[in-house]
Amino acid sequence: MKMLKIYSEDKKSFYRLFYDEDIECVNPIKYFKDRSITSSYYLIKDQIEHKLQGIPEEVRNKIIAKKANEIWKERFESISNESLDKEFLVLLSAESKKDQLKLLKGKTLATHALAKLLFLANLEFGFSFSRYTSEKLPGNIEKSQLPLLFELSDNEESVSIIGETTLKEGELKNVIIHRKNIVANFLDKGKEWHCFYLTFKALSGKESWNDGEPHYHYLSDKFGLSRKDVIQGIKDGKVPSTPVHIGIKDYRK
Incomplete structure (x- = not known):
């Protein structure tokens, strides 16, 4: 799993993105467990680390890791209890x-x-x-032309953009839709x-x-x-x- 941290234009907030390249012949339980714990760890860290500043870093990391493991256990239980014909x-x-x-x-x-x-x-x-x-x-658009992050609004009328791009808003909208x-x-x-x-x-x-x-x-x-x-x-x-x-x-x- 790879991870990206992309700051907003005003640098006051950021997006943390997780994505995978191709995966071949792995144990699915171990794969999903590792992915869940890693992503949960960083998301929790982003949300609460500032509240734990008075705690030594080693202890802080253990608290976050414990919570990430608990989230995986809950997910695994939910998956295990899912109905399957x-x-x-x-x-x-x-x-x-x-x-x-x-x-x-x-x-x-x-x-x-x-x-x-x-x-x-x-x-x-x-x-x-x-x-x-x-x-x-779609068309002749290349990935190198895209901004770091762009998102289509729920009504599909506007596009939020972070990063540089040579494409117009309508072209980016077309990329997402098509x-x-x-x-x-x-x-x-x-x-x-x-x-x-x-x-x-x-x-x-x-x-x-x-x-x-x-x-x-x-x-x-x-x-x-x-x-x-x-x-x-x-x-x-x-x-x-x-x-x-x-x-x-x-x-x-």
Whole structure:
């Protein structure tokens, strides 16, 4: 995980951003635990460190680390208690595409249920976890032209900007609305793999499936595709074709 600290134009406040590069064949529980504790540690430190100035730094850090670990324990418990239909676990040992399609027909996942599936797939079936992402900007715009940070207002009428850019506000708005982002989560064991991927377009309700319901797409080694080709397609911003859509319940709540 990488981290950025970006100050506002007046230098009186800042944003702390956390992001990942590609992740390959890791233990999902350890990955999410480390990510949660690290991000929580710095967020807590940003919020309360000024209140602990009279306490030695070593003690201060231990207090913050203890709280970050408590937050992870709460998250892990919440994920563990999330509902998950048994068909998702049966899916991991299904022997054909036909069986997988049957198991996933009409299925949905609660917001944190995919994390539970990743954890159980590792604990009970020995699958490792990988994640690949891609972002394609509209037109001929390059990432080097973008400011450090820019955010579209809720009504999509204005853009807040931090940093230098040669682009106009309308162009930045267009970048946010029309960029193509894909996040693909893989479970791997030997030659077996399962891929649950989503697009930002699907999360924002701008894909037509089921009246714009946020959803995952699903692929596996049983679909006659190579893992390498699927990942390359994702990197190229070309969403692999699949008939499987898995709704995400209560995502916008």
